[in-house]
Structure formats: C-alpha cells, structure tokens
Amino acid sequence: MKIRSKTLGTIIAFVIFGGILGASTLGLWKTESVRNPNSIQRNKSIGEAARENAVTGDYYPADIRGNHRFGEISEIFNIPLEILSHAFALPPDVDPANFKNQDFDSIYPSFEGEQEIGNGSVKWFVALYTGLPFELEDEEEDTYLLRPAVEILKKHASLTAEQIAYLDAYTIEIEFEIPDSYPSEDEFQSSDEGAGDGEETKLKQDEMIVAGKTTFADLLDWGVSAEKIETIIGGGIPNRLILVYDYCAENGLPFGQIKTELQIEVDTLGP
Amino acid sequence: MKLFPRNKIWLRTVLQIFFFILIALIAVNHVLEDSGVKIPLLSNASLHAVCPFGGVVSLYQFAAVGTFTQKIQQSSFILMILVFILAFLFGSVFCGWVCPLGSIQEWVGKLGKRLFKKRYNHFIPWRIDQYLRYLRYIMLIWVLYATAMTGKLAFGDIDPYYALFNFWTGEASFTGLAVLGVTLLASLAVERPWCKYACPYGAILGITNLFSVFSIRRRESTCKSCDICFHDCPMNIPVHAVKVVRDHQCIGCLECTSEAICPIENTVVFATKGSR
Numbered sequence: 396m397k398i399r400s401k402t403l404g405t406i407i408a409f410v411i412f413g414g415i416l417g418a419s420t421l422g423l424w425k426t427e428s429v430r431n432p433n434s435i436q437r438n439k440s441i442g443e444a445a446r447e448n449a450v451t452g453d454y455y456p457a458d459i460r461g462n463h464r465f466g467e468i469s470e471i472f473n474i475p476l477e478i479l480s481h482a483f484a485l486p487p488d489v490d491p492a493n494f495k496n497q498d499f500d501s502i503y504p505s506f507e508g509e510q511e512i513g514n515g516s517v518k519w520f521v522a523l524y525t526g527l528p529f530e531l532e533d534e535e536e537d538t539y540l541l542r543p544a545v546e547i548l549k550k551h552a553s554l555t556a557e558q559i560a561y562l563d564a565y566t567i568e569i570e571f572e573i574p575d576s577y578p579s580e581d582e583f584q585s586s587d588e589g590a591g592d593g594e595e596t597k598l599k600q601d602e603m604i605v606a607g608k609t610t611f612a613d614l615l616d617w618g619v620s621a622e623k624i625e626t627i628i629g630g631g632i633p634n635r636l637i638l639v640y641d642y643c644a645e646n647g648l649p650f651g652q653i654k655t656e657l658q659i660e661v662d663t664l665g666p
Numbered sequence: 667m668k669l670f671p672r673n674k675i676w677l678r679t680v681l682q683i684f685f686f687i688l689i690a691l692i693a694v695n696h697v698l699e700d701s702g703v704k705i706p707l708l709s710n711a712s713l714h715a716v717c718p719f720g721g722v723v724s725l726y727q728f729a730a731v732g733t734f735t736q737k738i739q740q741s742s743f744i745l746m747i748l749v750f751i752l753a754f755l756f757g758s759v760f761c762g763w764v765c766p767l768g769s770i771q772e773w774v775g776k777l778g779k780r781l782f783k784k785r786y787n788h789f790i791p792w793r794i795d796q797y798l799r800y801l802r803y804i805m806l807i808w809v810l811y812a813t814a815m816t817g818k819l820a821f822g823d824i825d826p827y828y829a830l831f832n833f834w835t836g837e838a839s840f841t842g843l844a845v846l847g848v849t850l851l852a853s854l855a856v857e858r859p860w861c862k863y864a865c866p867y868g869a870i871l872g873i874t875n876l877f878s879v880f881s882i883r884r885r886e887s888t889c890k891s892c893d894i895c896f897h898d899c900p901m902n903i904p905v906h907a908v909k910v911v912r913d914h915q916c917i918g919c920l921e922c923t924s925e926a927i928c929p930i931e932n933t934v935v936f937a938t939k940g941s942r
Contacts, residue, residue: 397937398880400920404677407752407763414748418741425740426711612817636731636817 456522456529459496461514466492470654472521473604482520482544483512484569510539510567520544523552523562539565605658611635611642614657618664627656675920678762682769689766692716693831713828714819715739718760719867721746723821726814736818749871756936757878758871761861762917767827768861768868771853772900778854787857787902795902798863799915806866826860857900862915872914880936882911882922888933895922895934905934 418424459468465485469476469492480491486502496514503512515538522529524547540548545562548554554562603617612635614624625631628642639657643650695710704710714720720742724735734740749760761768779786790798812820822828822839826849829842838846852859861868875881884895884905895905901915905922920936921927928934935941 396880396941397935399936400675400677400923400925403756403759403918403920403936404681404763406756407759408681410748410752411745411764414744414751415741418744423740424744426709426715427739610817612815616816634730635815636727636733638733 456518456525456527459514459518459521461495461497463496464492465494465496468517468521470650472525472527474521474524478524478547479520482541482547483517484541484543506539506567512539512541512567516540516544520548523548523554523558526553537565539567541567541569543569603661603664605639605654605661609639609657611637611639614639614661617661619657619660623660624657627653627660675926678919681763682766682772685764686766686769689713689716690831693835697835711739711741712737713831715741716745717742717827718745718749719821720819722867722870723809723813723819726810727817730814735813737822738819750874753871753874754878756880757875757916757918758868759918760871761865761868762919765827765861765867767830767849767865768858768917770830771849771858771860774850774853775857775900778857781854786855787900789855792902801863802865802869802872805864806869809866821866858917861917862901868917869914872916875914875916875918876912880938882916882918882920883935883937883941884909884911885933885935888930890930892929895928898922898927910939 415424456472465476465479465483468474469479476491483499485491485494489502496517499512499516506512518529519538520540521527540562545566548562549559605614611624611632615621615635621632628639628646628648630646633642639653640650642648643653691705692709692711693713695705695708696712698704698710709716714737720735720738721744724738724742727733727735728743734743752759775787782789809821819825822842824839824841824845826842826846829838829846832838833843833846849860856862882905886909889906891906893906896903896907899905899922900919901913901917903911903913903916903922905911918936923934923936924931925935
C-alpha cells in the first residue's frame, strides 16, 4: 500500500487534533493542574485536602476553612508562621501555630462599619502571597486585610495594579499594639534588595525549604545523606521521587515534625 | 508565480508553518494570561504542556510513583501517545511535518543553501558524520536518567525549543538561548543540525523507523541511480543505495520520493512492504 503526501499530511493532522478532541471529550486533556476548588467538601480538613492534591503538588486557598490553624496553613502553603502572625497582628500571648481562622473575633477590637477580618481574609492573603488561583466569592466581597498584611503583600507578592487598588481600598488601619517579635522592616527588605551573591544565597536558601512539594530527591540533592533521612523518617527511602509529605501521609507520620527535623538537617549544610 | 516550487511536498510546508504559528501563539497567550488578556479560541497552556517529549521524560516517574515530572501535564502524555501512534505507522514524521524547531532549522537552511550552494549540508565528511549521528542517543540517555533521578526537567535549561518560543519573555535560560543560537547558526551550513546530532526526542522517534509500517521504498528495476534523492535528502540518507530506508535519521519528509525530487514515476515511494 502506497501513501501520498496529501494523505499523510491529512492523517498527521487528523491523529493529532482528533486525538486531542477525543481526549478532551473524555476529560483527559489537562494542560494545567488547576483543580475545581468546589470539589473539596467543606468539612474536610486542610490536611485531607492537601493529601488529595499532593499528587499534583497543588494546594488551593479556596480549601482553607474556619477551623484550620495557622500552623497548618503555614505548612501547606509554605508561608512562614511569623509572616502570618505579623500579617494578622496576633497578640504575643496567642500561639500562632494553634490559632484558628474562626477565632479572629476573640482577639480584635470592633472595627468600623462593615470592616471585618475572617476566614475570607486569610484565603485572600494566602492567594495573593503564593500567587495561587483564587476568586473572591460573592459572600467574600469587601474582603479586608490589616495594614501589616497589605504591606507584606506589596513587598513580597507579584500584584497587579487592580489588586493593589483593591487592597488599598480594603485596608484596615490597625491601632492596637503590634508585638515586638514580628519580623522587622529590614528583614522584609533584605529579600527584595540587590543582585549578586547575596541574592543568589538568599534564593538558594529559599529553595532549600522542606515543604509539601519536597521530594526525597530534593533532600538528597541538597546534600542531606540518605542515612540521616532514613533515621528521621524511621525507614528506608521508598523512591527518590516520592513527596516526603505523601510518605508521611501513607505511613501515618506527623509531617510537621518530620519536616522540622529534616529542615534542621538542611540548615546545618549551610548556604 | 507558483506559491510552492514544482515537485515540492507543499502540504508539509503548510503544516510546518501552521504548527509553528500555533505554538508561537500559544506561547504568547500563556504570557498574556498574566495581564488578563487572552487570544480567543486558543489555548494558553504552557509550552511544557504541549510538548510530547515531556511525556517521554515523565514515563519513569509516572510508572514509579504515579506522578508527573515537575511542570509536565497530562496533555504531554496524550501528545506523546498520539505521536507514538504516528511513529509506529509512519516513522518519525513528527520531526519532518510538525516539530517547529525542525521547521525553523529548515527555513534557516534555505538561506544556507543560497550561501554555500552545493557545499551546503555536505561539509562534514560522512566517515565522521555517521558516528556523530549517534550523539543524540547519549543525549537521550542523559536526559532520561537525570530526569528520573531528580524528578525535575533536566533538559529544561538547555532546551532550544523552549528558548525559541520564550526568548522574549525572560523565562528562557541563557544556556537554552545559547544552544538555540548555535543551532540556528549551524543551520546555515548543515540541514537540521539539532535533529541530526542532539535531539533526544528525534532519537527515540528515529528508532521507530526501523520497524514502522510505512517507509521509503525504492524500486530497483526502474531506478536510474541518479543519486538525486541522496543529494536532496536533508538528513543525508543514501536512499539511492538501499531498497528500503530503515535509517534512524529519516524524518519522513517525502522529499526524496517520486512525488517530489525523484524524476522517475513510482520509483521512490512511501509504502508498506510488498506494495507495487
């Protein structure tokens, strides 16, 4: 059987575009790993949501619920706890790791008019800080953030002009005392400054943070020995490409504790 | 004046231009996404999501732990399967008819043909060249091994295809841009230098030429052994010396066939075994 160029060209186009069309019809054609936030049931914990999304490595601000703690949010979205604590002006006597989103009323004085800080504010902050997709829903319109949160976002996040305008319009100017333990202005600026070795070192350190997307291969590449990793996780490394988070979830290990111990090992390696 | 020269496989040129523009527009759309603008009816996927080689480099990780390599999406897997279907049937026609990086090398090569005339694409002595053609298998092995070990796109930083469509965005690495620059420059002297010596995807698709259902076949009884098919072959394959082209470098462009450069009708054809 012979085939001429016109037939071959037609078959090539048909196989490629027909295949894509067929895959789309079957729901298999996925060019990005964005997932419908509504598919997560409202009563699921963020840990469960994160485990579901660990396959794709994506976690979404829309999954954050009122009963989630800052510690969980920090861990899942890789936002330093100090940043969350500073952004929402937690008092010094409140343990940020265990603070729940639904408890803002107990720590803030009454704000003017319709101004309010709640779970929507946390979702909004996390979305802007991480750059993850999130749309304010109807009931979350007029979402306010405190001045420190707005300042952090302006310095650390890639905001559009529209987002900056929104933030400026919905900023609550706090008058109550900000605890001393919050990150200083200099610390914030240090990540934005200059180029060259300093910036490279900072980037390198930033990259070497144990988080939800960290694989065993990452740890080994950073220089942590296989023996140390195995001591910390209490078993052999199953496969270099598995997420540490997944391994912990599958083996009933506390990811937070494992992550901290691994981070200590990473930090001892230096820049 | 005719749009295409006589004896040209014009549909191949049309498809090459089409796929080149399509991928370029998808790359533009992906960048525009950040500013909230979008070209209607066109995907704004990342280039990694519309590259079938992404599926190949993810195979090990997908089999081992059920996840994709970083930045690779399910669409890459779908495209990989579709291109393999084409390759099992027709050999590495993806390289000759679809791949935008191959196309741009070919287009730059047209300028090289004007510059160097008959010397174009014949600079490297065959006794050396025939071994250099296997370098792309070393590249393939390295890419697959490094990606499997790290779970990251080991090829990403040197990928000239990514650099080609992202040179204006600042996302392409310096190495990638340098490899692209060298490739285009070399295209002035050698036809498809990246495809011949370095492309890991071409390497894996080239293997299918050894057993694909259709292949280039030469009828000895009518062949005048004028060698024109050999001289016109972009990959320097000695079509005139074999009955069936089972060369791992063939890109299935059909430029050697009786439909194109071969002057004798029904002598060099793209056919299955036993066809008359």
